[in-house]
């Protein structure tokens with residue numbers, strides 16, 4: 001091989017046992033952190049070796065191109081047309097995606113989506129997917145610290161946790177377009193997957209403990 005041709009290092013997917021979910025449905029809401037979704041989807045797809053699909057809110061499509069997410073995931077995305085069915089592709093409907101997924105990652109999750117999910121509202125494609133989910137659902141909140149620390153948002157987070165959803169604690173960092181740093185920033189994808197793995201492992205351990213409990217009838 002000529003000296004100027006070097007073998008490019010190839011990304012090797014991690015072994016199938018490395019991450020417990022293999023089919024990840026990403027729900028993208030209208031936070032500025034949505035711009036991190038295409039590289040995160042590529043990481044999950046090519047490094048973790050998961051299959052990734054996505055559903056976007058209308059606000060999300062104002063902040064990130066659905067096409068870039070479709071390219072990053074390698075699949076058409078579910079866009080909102082008001083009834084949970086994808087306007088762009090009749091085969092991409094909420095029930096197909098929620099039945100397919102073994103994990104739903106709401107990333108980024110806006111204050112609005114946290115509130116709607118806590119109240120059981122399903123008035124667009126993303127919130128319909130959350131309510132129709134048959135897999136574990138993990139929220140990755142992203143907002144500025146003024147929003148994150150509001151009692152209403154914290155109440156909604158507490159309700160979601162009580163209902164069995166995972167809610168990843170946000171990082172301290174740049175969360176707002178005003179350039180101010182504070183609590184509420186979206187953690188990077190590796191931190192998200194580490195946290196999610198612990199959540200899924202705890203769910204399995206909790207389920208097994210409950211199944212073997214003598215109190216179970």
Ligand SMILES: Cc1cc2nc3c(=O)[nH]c(=O)nc-3n(C[C@H](O)[C@H](O)[C@H](O)COP(=O)(O)O)c2cc1C
Nearest residue numbers: 029030031032033057059060110111112113142143
């Ligand atoms: C440029 C821009 C950035 C925004 N970033 C955030 C954010 O980081 N977090 C958040 O909760 N809302 C953010 N919002 C407000 C949401 O987009 C707004 O509440 C919207 O109704 C959310 O809709 P959705 O939850 O259906 O996506 C932002 C709005 C704009 C215009």
